[in-house]
Amino acid sequence: MKRTRIIRGGVAAAAALALAAGLSSCGKADPYYSGSPNTVTLPIAAWAGSEANVAVAKQILEKKLGYRVKTLQMDEPVMFDALNTGRADAMMEDWRGVPKKEKKYVEELKTVVNAGELGVTGHIGWYVPTYFAKEHPEVKDWKNLPKLKKYFQTPESGDKGQMLEGSPSFSTYDAQIIKNLDLPYKTVYAGSEAAQVKEIQKRAAKKEPFLTYWWTPQWLNSKVPMTEVKLPKRTPGCDKVPSKVDCAYPYTALTKFMNRDFAENGGKAAEFLKKFHWSTEEQTKVVKWMTIDKMDTDEAAAKWVEQNPDKWKKWMPN
Template sequence: MKNQQSADRKNAGSGGARRLTRAASAAVVVLGLTGVSACGAADTGSSSSKGASGKVTIAVPSWVGAEANGAVAKYILENELDTKAELKQLDESVAFDALHSGKVDAIMEDWGGAPKKVQLYVEENKSVVEGGDLGVVGHIGWFVPKYLADRHPDITDWKNLNKYKDLFKTAESGDKGQLLEGSPSYTTNDDAIIKNLDLEYKTVYAGSEAAQITQIRENYKAKKPFISYWWTPQWLNADIDLVEVKLPEHKEGCDADPEKVDCAYPETPLQKYFNADFAEKGGDAAKFLKNFKWTAEEQNEVAAMIAGEKMSSEAAAEKWVKANKDVWEKWLP
């Protein structure tokens, strides 16, 4: 929806970027997905060895950008490659377990939030393989609305945040400023950053991406002050104007110890991962998913239809695919 980094994250791409994890229960991610819990994942049939005529199972985390990936991939698999596809909502760590066991075949958007699983399954067991870049670069940070930054230009420097804490106080944050968070399942460095930078703030969780968006929209409409953990790409950014607060510059290793993080989140090229057997034996389906690469703008277009226009993920995917043959035709084997 989304990075989320910590010592647990793996360097990926430019600037040692890592990926975070947004994971398990955004209300936005409902249509077109088969919900599976950590326990339920073990009950699904293995699909890793099936070729282009078999079923392909894709793990989808709980933010709408990832749902857009899955929906478009599913539509093209079924309508262009005659391959049945299933989408399963799984958080990042569980998804890697399912990839390893063959319960799912692919993760289309990984933010680097499960580096220990990557080390175990990709580097050591070789049961999971890299699937290449998704084509989207993710970034997490702290954001305030532009109308607030216009009134208080120095609020976008973390060194001045304590001066403005009273603007962000809520019943949940007490005498501290509230830093709005999304789902408790998302991996963040925010508590460590607050502690290590001596900021008088408290993280308060909305509960899901959808609930966080609702709160942001309500505050934005009322022109209320707020500061929120937020990320790009995100379809809502086309509708509201947010400004990032400058945290201390991210440098290699500054978030290696999750207890000592005192820096900004890096830029993170989003990655795909496949079950190793599927990558080898999945035929045209595997080749297609490896070739699947689009821009943040294209992902946001589908995500906005799902979350903003309340279309089903299937309908949004169909509409986008029919209008963008010149883009996805290049992904076909």
């Protein structure tokens, strides 16, 4: 009986050992993953504009340059981690929303490089639906927000006005702005872009007022027209310290980033992606096909590529 117990213990220990040993083969691992040479990995953020960039780049890389493109769904901050390790090669649209990561990887570790501007200008702000702004033109100035709070009250925000927020991954200083400007408002997080879009559409269908964190370019803007609430003018350094922000959001030139190894040794694919540059209108066009016309993403991208050879020919590597 005792022997049995020893042997049973032995088997258990052997199983434990096998677990540990199986996982660690000897030798040194390569810290930077580089997939097969003809595959380009492009991450897609949760918003449709980002999907459009990648879809068009994918069409051209696959159909004209003979690469295989692997797309990955992930959030903006995680993208920097992916670029750092080489699991993703290039990020097509960054809203400069994660300065900490940017500093760490681009400046300190130098594993990620800036690959030029996308050509699209993004702007974040506080928006109300245009039908409400027409009825109450005074809403366009932030100073009148306290007077108008009764229109924006919901059960979630209690006796304050509701400021609808989107996904936690978006860059926002709204809570700080509300505090620093002493506004009787409360941020309520939808939790995801999908939920925010749904909420906006629902309220717009009933012509109800709402105040939301919103941005351009955004596909929904052509379906539900929005008007911006002017926040205090930007002064130099007004958004330097996150807890002291009390001014409007900037206009951001959306930027591309690349894994350094890919940028240097990525051949034609890297060269093409560095040259990739299109306007807000072009991007919005593709996004509209994808969303409002409910076209498949790849179809919409193919349609754009077919219609605009003069534009993408300029991006081709020499």
